Amino acid sequence: MGTFSKDFIFGTATSSYQIEGAIKEGGRTPSIWDTFSSIPGKVVNGDTGEMACDHYHRFEEDIEIIKSLGVDSYRFSIAWPRIFPEEGVYNPEGMDFYVNLSKQLLAQGIKPFVTIYHWDMPQWAHEKGGWVNRDSVKWFKEYAQACFKALDEYVDMWITHNEPWCAALLGYHQGVHAPGHTNMDEAVKAAHHIMLSHGEAVKLYKEELKLEKPIGITLNLSPIYAASNSQNDLLAANNMDGYLNRWFLDPIFKGKYPEDMMNLYSKYVHSYEFIQSDDLELISYPCDFLGINFYNRQLVEFSGASDFLYRLAYSDYPKSGMGWDISPKEFKSLIYRLRQEYTQLPIYITENGAAFDDVLEEDGTVHDTDRKQYMEQHILAVAELNQEGMNIAGYYLWSLLDNFEWAFGYGKRFGIVYVDFETQKRYVKDSAKRYAEIVGARKI
Ligand code: FCB
Numbered sequence: 001m002g003t004f005s006k007d008f009i010f011g012t013a014t015s016s017y018q019i020e021g022a023i024k025e026g027g028r029t030p031s032i033w034d035t036f037s038s039i040p041g042k043v044v045n046g047d048t049g050e051m052a053c054d055h056y057h058r059f060e061e062d063i064e065i066i067k068s069l070g071v072d073s074y075r076f077s078i079a080w081p082r083i084f085p086e087e088g089v090y091n092p093e094g095m096d097f098y099v100n101l102s103k104q105l106l107a108q109g110i111k112p113f114v115t116i117y118h119w120d121m122p123q124w125a126h127e128k129g130g131w132v133n134r135d136s137v138k139w140f141k142e143y144a145q146a147c148f149k150a151l152d153e154y155v156d157m158w159i160t161h162n163e164p165w166c167a168a169l170l171g172y173h174q175g176v177h178a179p180g181h182t183n184m185d186e187a188v189k190a191a192h193h194i195m196l197s198h199g200e201a202v203k204l205y206k207e208e209l210k211l212e213k214p215i216g217i218t219l220n221l222s223p224i225y226a227a228s229n230s231q232n233d234l235l236a237a238n239n240m241d242g243y244l245n246r247w248f249l250d251p252i253f254k255g256k257y258p259e260d261m262m263n264l265y266s267k268y269v270h271s272y273e274f275i276q277s278d279d280l281e282l283i284s285y286p287c288d289f290l291g292i293n294f295y296n297r298q299l300v301e302f303s304g305a306s307d308f309l310y311r312l313a314y315s316d317y318p319k320s321g322m323g324w325d326i327s328p329k330e331f332k333s334l335i336y337r338l339r340q341e342y343t344q345l346p347i348y349i350t351e352n353g354a355a356f357d358d359v360l361e362e363d364g365t366v367h368d369t370d371r372k373q374y375m376e377q378h379i380l381a382v383a384e385l386n387q388e389g390m391n392i393a394g395y396y397l398w399s400l401l402d403n404f405e406w407a408f409g410y411g412k413r414f415g416i417v418y419v420d421f422e423t424q425k426r427y428v429k430d431s432a433k434r435y436a437e438i439v440g441a442r443k444i
Contacts, residue, residue, distance in 0.1 A: 001383075001443070001444070002379075002380055002382075002383020002384055002386075002387065002443070002444050003383065003442060003443045003444075004383060004386070004442040004443070005386075005442075006442070007393075008386075008392075008393065008394060008395075008442070009072045009073050009111070009348070009393060009394030009395070010070075010071045010072050010073070010394070010395055010396075010438075010439045011071050011072060011073035011074055011075055011111075011113060011394060011395070011396040011397070012066060012069060012071055012074060012075070012396060012397045012398075012399070012400040012416070012435075013074075013075035013076070013113075013350060013351050013396040013397065013398050013399055013400065014055070014074075014075070014076050014077075014399055014400050014401060014403065015076070015077040015115065015118035015119070015162065016076070016077045016078060016079035016082075016118060016120055017031060017033045017049045017052070017079065017118070017119065017120040017404065018049065018052060018053075018118075018399075018403040018404045018405070018406075019052050019053040019055040019400075019401055019403045019404070020049070020052055020053075020055050020056045020079060021049065021050060021051045021052040021053065021054045021055065021056055021057075022054070022056035022057065023049065023050055025056065026056075026082060026091075026093045026094050026096075026097060027082065027085050027091040027093045027094055028079060028081050028082040028085060028091075028094060029081045029085040029086065029122060029123065029124065030081065030122070030123040031079065031080070031081045031120035031121060031122055031123060031178075032119075032120065032121045032122075032123060032126045032130070032171075032178035032179045033049060033119065033120050033178045033406075034048065034049065034050075034123070035123055035126075035178065035179070036177070036178035036179060036180050037049060037178075039180070042180060042407065043406070043407055043408075043409045044407065044408050044409040044411055045409045045410070045411065046409075047404065047409030047410050047411075048404075049404045051421070051424075052403060052404045053401050053402075053403055053419050053421075053424065054424050055401070056097065058424065059101055059104070060104065061426070062400070062401070062426075063101075063104055063105060063108055063110070065400070065417055065426060065428070066105070066108075066110055066400065067108045067109075067110065068428075068436065069416075069432060069435060069436045069439060070436050070439045070440050071110065071435075071439055072110070072111055072394075072439075073110060073111040073112070073113050073156060073394070073396070074105055074110050074111070074112060074113065074400070075113040075114075075115065075159075075350060075396050076101070076112070076113075076114065076115070077114070077115035077116070077117070077118035077120075077162065078098055078114065078115070078116055078147055079094070079120050080117065080120060080121060080122050080125075080143055081094075081120065081121075081122035081123070081124075082094030082095075082097065083095055083143055083146055083147065084122060084139070084142070084143055084146070085122070085124075086124055087124055087125070087128070087139065088142070090146055095146065095147075095150045095151075098114075098147075098150070098151060099150060099151065099154065102114075102151060102154035102155060103154060106154055111156035111157075112151075112154055112155050112156055113155075113156055113157045113159070113350075113396070114147070114151060114155045114157075114158055114159065115159040115161075115162045115218065116140075116143070116144050116147055116158065116159065116160050116161070116201070117140070117160065117161045117162065117167070117194075118162040119162065119163075119166065119167055119171075119177070119178070119406075121178075125139050126179055130179060130190070131167065131168065131171075131172070131189070131190035131191075131193050131194055132172065132186045132189045132190050132193070133193070134193055134196075134274070136193050136194075136197060137193055137196050137197045137200055140197035140200070140201065141197065141200045141201060141204060144160065144197075144200075144201040144204065144205075145204060145209070148204070148205055148209055148211060149209075152209075152211050152213060155213060156213065157213055157214045157215070157216075157288075157289070157348075158205070158213060158214070158215040158216070159215075159216060159217060159218050159291055159350065160197070160198040160201045160202065160215065160216070160217050161194055161195075161197075161198050161217050161218065162218045162293070162350075163218060163219065163220040163293060164191055164194040164195060164198070164217075164219070164248055165191070165219070165220055165244060165247070165248060166220060167190070167194055168187050168188075168190040168191035168194055169187050169191065169243070171187075171190065172186040172187035172190045173186075173187035176407050177406060177407060183268075184265065184268035184269065184307070185268050185269050185270070188265055188268075188269050189274050191247065191248070192274060192275060192279070195248065195251055195252065195283045196279055196282060196283055198217050198252075198283070199282035199283045199284070199285045200282060201215075202215055202285045202286075202287055203282065203285050214288035214289055215287060215288055216287040216288055216289040216290055216291055216345070216348075217252065217287060217290070217291060218291030218292065218293055218348075218350045218351075219245075219248050219249065219252075219290070219291070219292060219293070220244075220292075220293045220294075220295075220351075221244070221245050221249075221292050221293075221294065221334055221338075222244055222245070222294075222295070222296060222297060222298050222334075223245075223297045223298075223327075223330045223331075223333055223334045223337070224237045224240045224241040224244065224245070224297070224298050224299075224300060225237060225297060225298070225299050225300070225330070226299075226300065226301070227299055227300065227301040227313035227314075228301070230302070232301075232302030233300070233301050233302050233313075235302060235309060235310075236300045236301055236302040236303065236309055236310035236311075237300050237310070238260070239260075239261075239264065239308045239309055239310050240298065240300045240308070240310045242258050242260060242261040242264070243261065243308055244298075246258045246261065247261055249338075249341075249342055251280055251283045251284060252283060252284055252287075253284065253342040253343050254284070254342075255280045255281060255283070255284035256280060257275070257280075264308055267307075268307075287345065288345065288346070289345050289346045289347065289348055289393065290338070290342075290343055290345050290346075290347050290348070291347075291348045291349075291350035292334075292338075292347060292348070292349055292350065293349075293350055293351035293352070293398070294331050294334065294349060294351070294352050294378070295320075295322075295324055295351075295352065295353075295354070296320070296324035296325045296326070296327055297317075297325050297327035297330035297331075297334075298312060298325070299312065299313045299314075299315040299325070300312055300313055301313035320354040320355055320356060320370075320374065321354065321355040321356040321357055321412060321413075322354075322355050322408075322412060324354075326354070326374060326377070328377040328378050328380070328381040329381075331378060331381050332381050332384065332385055335347065335385050335390050335392070336390070339390060344391070346391050346392075346393040347390070347391065347392050347393065348392070348393055348394040348395075348396070349378075349382060349392060349394065349395045349396060350396050351396060351397075351398035351399075352375075352378050352395065352396070352397065352398060353371070353374070353375065353397050353398035353399060353414050353416075354370070354371050354374040354375075354414065355405065355412040355413055355414045356368060356370045356371050356413070357413075358371075358402075358413050358418055358429065360418055360420065360427060364427050365427070365429075365430070366418045366427060366428075366429035366430060367429075367430050368429045368430050368431045369430070371416070371429070371431040372430055372431045372434045375397065375416075375431055375434070375435060376434070376438075376444060378395075379395060379438060379444050380444050382395050383444055397416060397435060398414055399414045399415050399416070400415060400416065400417060401415045401417050401419050401426065402414065402415035402417070402418055402419040402421075403415065403419070415429070416428075416429050416431045416432035416435055417429060417432055
C-alpha cells in the first residue's frame with residue numbers, strides 16, 4: 001500500500017514523431033526519422049510515422065481521453081522540422097499547433113510538460129552533419145529559444161532532451177535509430193553536442209530570457225548487473241554502466257566524463273579535442289529536476305569479442321513484450337544510487353510502461369492484465385521510495401496511445417489506449433481504467 005500527496009504529479013507521455021502523422025502539413029519538412037524509416041529494412045514491416053496516430057488532426061479527441069484519466073499533466077514533444085523547416089527559417093504555423101494544444105490542455109486543467117527534442121531532427125540539419133557537427137548546438141539553441149518564447153506562458157515544465165543516449169548511441173553507434181550510422185567516434189561527438197545544447201538551452205532560459213518554469217533533462221537509465229561475481233563479469237557490468245548511464249550522468253552532475261570510458265573509447269575516438277574548455281561547465285549548468293525514463297534492469301556478462309567487453313546475459317526474470325526484465329526492485333536501487341552518487345534534485349519518472357501483445361475484444365475492451373500489473377508494481381515502488389524520502393515528484397506513464405515504436409514500428413504496443421491503425425479508432429484498455437483509479441484515489 002502506498003499513498004501520494006496532492007502535489008505529486010501523475011501524467012502520461014507521448015512524443016511528436018510517434019503519434020502526430022501529418023508529416024507534410026503545416027509547413028513541416030522531413031525529419032531524420034522520415035528518411036530513416038523509408039529505407040527498407042530499417043523499421044519492422046516497413047512502418048513509418050507518416051500517419052502514426054493522426055494526432056495532428058485528432059488531438060482534441062486525445063485531450064478528452066487524457067482528461068478522462070484524471071491526470072494532472074501531459075508530456076508531449078515538439079517536432080523541430082515544424083518549427084524550423086529550413087535552417088534559420090521560423091515557421092509560425094508549425095508553432096501554432098503546439099500553442100493550441102497547450103491552451104486546450106490548460107482549459108481542461110491539464111499541465112503541459114514539454115520535451116523540446118525527442119529525436120526528430122530536421123533532415124536539413126542532418127545534411128549539415130547532424131549532431132556530429134558542433135553547429136548543431138547553435139541550431140538547437142535557436143529552436144529552443146523559439147519554443148520558450150512562444151510557449152513558456154502555457155508550459156508547466158520543460159525538458160530539453162529526451163534520452164541523449166538513444167539519439168547518440170543508437171543513432172550513430174549502433175545504427176538502429178535514425179540516422180543509422182555505425183561510428184563510435186561520431187556517436188561520442190553527437191552525445192557531447194547534445195549535452196552541450198542542453199546546457200546552452202538551460203543557460204539561455206535562465207540567464208538571458210530570465211524565465212522561471214522548472215527545466216531539466218530526461219535520461220534513460222538502466223541499472224546494470226553482472227551475471228556473476230567473476231572479475232570478468234564485474235568489468236563487463238562496469239563498462240555497460242559507463243556506456244549507458246555514467247557517460248551522461250557524470251558530465252551533467254559532476255562536470256566530467258568518466259575516465260575509464262574515455263580510455264576504452266579511445267580505440268575509436270582518437271582525439272578528445274572536440275571537448276572545448278568551458279563545455280563541461282555548460283553541460284553541468286544547474287537544472288531544476290532530473291527526468292528518468294525507466295523500463296528495465298539489464299544483466300551482462302564478459303565477452304572478449306565485443307567492443308566494450310560485455311554482452312547481455314541470460315536472465316530468468318519475467319519479461320515484457322520487448323523481452324525486457326520486469327524489475328521494480330532494481331528501479332528502487334537505481335534511485336538510491338542516484339541519491340547517493342549524483343543529485344538531490346526532484347526526480348520525475350518521465351516514462352515508465354510496457355509493451356505486451358494486446359487483444360482487442362469484439363466489445364472494444366482490452367484486458368491487458370500484464371501491463372496493469374507492471375504499472376502497479378512500479379507505481380507502488382514510487383510510493384515506497386517517497387516514504388523513504390527519495391523525492392520523486394511525478395510519474396508519467398508511457399504511453400497514452402499505442403504508437404510508432406521506432407525501429408519496431410507499430411507491432412509493439414505501449415499504450416494504455418489501444419489504437420486501431422486502420423480506422424484510427426481509440427479503445428481504452430483496462431490499464432487505463434486502473435490508472436485512472438489510482439490517480440483518482442492517490443493510492444495504490
Ligand atoms: C523510450 C522512448 C520512447 C519510447 C519508449 C518505449 O526509450 O523515449 O519514445 O519509445 O522508450
